[in-house]
Amino acid sequence: MLAEALFFSAVLFTIGVVGVLTRRNAIIIFMCVELMLNAVNLTFVAFSRAYGAAGQIFVFFTLTVAAAEAAVGLAIIISLFRHKQTVNLQHINILKG
């Protein structure tokens, strides 16, 4: 099942990357990042079946990082919305050269 799991994980990760590059809604881009984290988790679990339990431990840490990232990132999006009244990244361009 290793090759099949890696295939599904690759496709999911690619969908996440395409979502990040094509969407403008900050919340949806953030959810695409979560999808990419999930795809990598699938790779870890598939490899842990072949190489030992370390992969599952890494999934555990990835979950923790994803939870922390969701909390901080959504707080940033809320404070961004308070300043700009939008989450459309086209309108958030103060740092654009």
Place this chain on the structure above:
Amino acid sequence: MQNTPLFYTFNFYLFGIIAIASAVCFVTRKSPVAAALWLVNTMFSLAAMYIMLDAPFIGAIQVLVYAGAIMVVFLFVIMLLNLGQPSEIADVRNQKWRLIAGFVGLAMLAEIFVLTRSGSVAALTLPGDAAANAVIQSGAVGAIATPLFTTYLLPFEITSVLLLAAIVGAVMIGKQRSTHAR
């Protein structure tokens, strides 16, 4: 994999295809709420795949933490900011960005397919039923807990610092602070 039963293979492919179809729906939806619900569907299918890959504990916390906690936080923020309806402004970037995204996607897919063809290192590979045996021997939680609290104890403890920093950061950033009071 010639020794896996057909039923197992069929279900693995089924959940994989459900996950990919839901992910495609998720990326193409205009409304953030619909997108979030499709992402929940993807995470449920991924949890099923984890369980089929002999990682039942990871599958359980995938449902609890990802589909349960993280996605509820996302939906909560969508509700809080009143973004439920699809916006009138074009949400998808223009043609140039779509071309770039398509090119990057194809390049990554090609790279990963080349890598999966190279095969695994035979000296490191465990027998196919090692993970299943570990679950039978020490239980679904024990198979994770034993290495987590022995070999990986220090990273586990550092995780608590990370969570504390995230809590403090989220509270500080999200705190209602009147801008003219500063």
